[in-house]
Amino acid sequence: NVINQFSRVAQNGRCSFFGNVALGSSISLVELRELYHVVVLAYGAESDRVVGIPGEDLKGVHSAREFVWWYNGHPDGRNLDPDLKNTDTAVILGQGNVALDVARILLRPTSELAITDIASHALTALEQSSIRKVYLVGRRGPVQAACTAKELREVLGIKDLYIHIKETDLKITPADEEEMKNSRIHRRIYELLSKAATAGPSQPSSGQRELHFVFFRQPDRFLESYDKKGYVSGVHLEKTGLKGIGSGKQIAIGTGQFENLSCGIVLKSIGYKSVPVDDLPFDNQKGVVPNLKGRVLSDNSGDPTSFENGLYVCGWLKRGPTGIIATNLYCAEETVASLSEDLELGVLASTTRLPKLGRDGLLQILDNRNVRVVPFIAWERIDKEEKRLGGLRNKPREKLTSWEELLKVAGSE
Numbered sequence: 001n002v003i004n005q006f007s008r009v010a011q012n013g014r015c016s017f018f019g020n021v022a023l024g025s026s027i028s029l030v031e032l033r034e035l036y037h038v039v040v041l042a043y044g045a046e047s048d049r050v051v052g053i054p055g056e057d058l059k060g061v062h063s064a065r066e067f068v069w070w071y072n073g074h075p076d077g078r079n080l081d082p083d084l085k086n087t088d089t090a091v092i093l094g095q096g097n098v099a100l101d102v103a104r105i106l107l108r109p110t111s112e113l114a115i116t117d118i119a120s121h122a123l124t125a126l127e128q129s130s131i132r133k134v135y136l137v138g139r140r141g142p143v144q145a146a147c148t149a150k151e152l153r154e155v156l157g158i159k160d161l162y163i164h165i166k167e168t169d170l171k172i173t174p175a176d177e178e179e180m181k182n183s184r185i186h187r188r189i190y191e192l193l194s195k196a197a198t199a200g201p202s203q204p205s206s207g208q209r210e211l212h213f214v215f216f217r218q219p220d221r222f223l224e225s226y227d228k229k230g231y232v233s234g235v236h237l238e239k240t241g242l243k244g245i246g247s248g249k250q251i252a253i254g255t256g257q258f259e260n261l262s263c264g265i266v267l268k269s270i271g272y273k274s275v276p277v278d279d280l281p282f283d284n285q286k287g288v289v290p291n292l293k294g295r296v297l298s299d300n301s302g303d304p305t306s307f308e309n310g311l312y313v314c315g316w317l318k319r320g321p322t323g324i325i326a327t328n329l330y331c332a333e334e335t336v337a338s339l340s341e342d343l344e345l346g347v348l349a350s351t352t353r354l355p356k357l358g359r360d361g362l363l364q365i366l367d368n369r370n371v372r373v374v375p376f377i378a379w380e381r382i383d384k385e386e387k388r389l390g391g392l393r394n395k396p397r398e399k400l401t402s403w404e405e406l407l408k409v410a411g412s413e
């Protein structure tokens with residue numbers, strides 16, 4: 001659906017698509033703003049939040065983003081090579097939808113994954129994986145889990161999976177009740193988890209894959225293996241309790257009690273982070289571009305009158321890494337409404353009065369720098385080739401996972 005939607009836009013005669021162009025290296029933001037009357041930044045969040053605890057750089061500790069890039073065939077993620085063979089236990093930190101995606105990939109029968117568009121290097125590694133137990137660790141309780149119902153149901157519905165949730169973790173307080181009253185999603189998640197806690201047998205059968213939901217635990221440090229120096233062997237977790245901070249929200253507070261959870265691989269799924277380019281105003285604390293309804297503000301002071309004329313932002317770069325695809329649709333509409341309003345009110349007059357070089361100027365600069373622009377028609381070649389290769393393996397698509405291969409197919413007639 002996403003491909004269809006984007007293709008419709010890209011094929012519109014008024015749209016030019018320039019692929020393989022990186023903001024900040026192929027072209028600077030200052031240059032783009034000189035070339036166009038309006039620039040809208042929509043480049044998302046391609047980095048990760050860090051936990052900031054000892055041991056984070058041990059081998060075997062990966063960010064979920066890297067892992068997702070790896071199994072999705074992103075060219076910059078294909079060399080991750082996570083070790084799934086030397087351990088039977090994986091710990092995932094976080095309980096959002098990305099954490100569930102990662103758990104699903106680790107636990108789903110590979111015969112089912114084989115007919116999806118998963119990258120073939122990932123499928124091979126998963127076929128040889130010895131991981132049987134996955135722990136999804138959340139610092140708060142089942143009422144506060146950050147996932148959504150459809151995604152949780154998909155994980156709970158994995159074939160022949162033993163699910164473990166401690167019944168004592170499901171006890172709720174009046175503050176939890178209040179939270180659920182205010183959020184249908186949280187109530188639904190809690191109901192699904194409560195049902196899953198009692199639905200299956202109390203013990204796994206031999207060899208059965210296991211998914212453990214661990215609540216009220218926050219990572220304190222990553223443990224290093226005794227026999228394999230430099231490698232992770234577990235996570236030191238602190239038990240937590242919840243504390244209300246007004247407006248119905250509860251945060252996790254450490255209790256000073258600790259326990260170890262052994263594992264051979266850790267996937268940190270605690271959120272993505274946007275990265276700034278050039279001298280773009282950026283709020284490092286929140287990881288977003290300061291803005292008012294999509295209009296980029298000149299600094300973080302919160303002064304709503306100092307706009308960067310002609311510069312707009314939308315998506316995760318504007319709001320932070322939250323929300324599903326539909327949330328980004330509304331977000332984009334808000335930004336476009338601001339842009340249209342500014343045009344009508346003449347706010348952009350100082351930039352729109354003079355003609356700008358636009359497309360021709362951009363192509364000239366990129367050509368001078370030997371940047372190989374990939375137009376939409378070339379992307380369509382990649383799409384066609386990936387589908388053809390997928391057809392040979394009974395998959396909807398076989399992703400091309402190196403820049404060389406992608407550019408080669410893009411350039412073929």
Ligand code: NAP
Nearest residue numbers: 094095096097098099139146269270271272321322323324
């Ligand atoms: P997320 O929903 O924000 O979840 C982050 C998780 O990490 C939460 O459980 C959070 O706990 C925990 N966390 C954050 N900081 C932590 C810390 N220092 N220590 C321990 N735990 C910490 O982020 P996400 O899973 O990366 O997803 C990003 C967005 O993409 C979400 O809006 C998600 O719904 C969306 N998404 C949607 C789909 C889909 O629609 N199928 C798929 C993937 C992603 P707290 O709640 O306590 O902060």
